[in-house]
Amino acid sequence: MEDGKVILKKIIIKEDEKPENVIKESSPQPQIPEDVNMLVTGMLHKGEKSFVRVSFLRGKAWAEGIVPDAKIEKSQGFTEEEVARLEAYLLEQKSMIMEQAKGVNPLRKMFDM
Numbered sequence: 448m449e450d451g452k453v454i455l456k457k458i459i460i461k462e463d464e465k466p467e468n469v470i471k472e473s474s475p476q477p478q479i480p481e482d483v484n485m486l487v488t489g490m491l492h493k494g495e496k497s498f499v500r501v502s503f504l505r506g507k508a509w510a511e512g513i514v515p516d517a518k519i520e521k522s523q524g525f526t527e528e529e530v531a532r533l534e535a536y537l538l539e540q541k542s543m544i545m546e547q548a549k550g551v552n553p554l555r556k557m558f559d560m
Contacts, residue, residue: 479503479536487544489551499548503533514541514548 477526486502503510508524510533517538519530537544 478532480505482506487548487551490545490548499544501537501544512537516546517541 456533467500474532483503483505486504486535491500497515499514501512501514503512503525505524508522510519510525512519512531512533514537517534519534522530524532525533
């Protein structure tokens with residue numbers, strides 16, 4: 448991937464040939480920029496559904512999303528492209544975010560325990 452462009456290479460392989468020069472390019476995992484902070488709530492429950500709220504902050508810009516749906520519900524100050532990247536990050540990292548949320552204890556934080 449160069450400058451946001453995906454480079455694809457098409458190779459035709461006959462059934463009796465072994466692919467010798469096939470290059471597998473793994474897509475890089477989406478990452479949030481260093482100047483963006485991410486906040487994660489503990490596990491929340493509504494009916495039978497468990498979810499986590501995730502906030503992204505950069506100066507006065509903010510975005511609020513939900514996992515495991517990997518959707519940004521509200522944002523201000525982020526471009527549409529940045530919001531799409533944040534959603535891609537939520538999708539790729541949802542299991543890590545859910546695990547991180549399981550370790551959040553709001554009472555412990557409130558009483559500095």
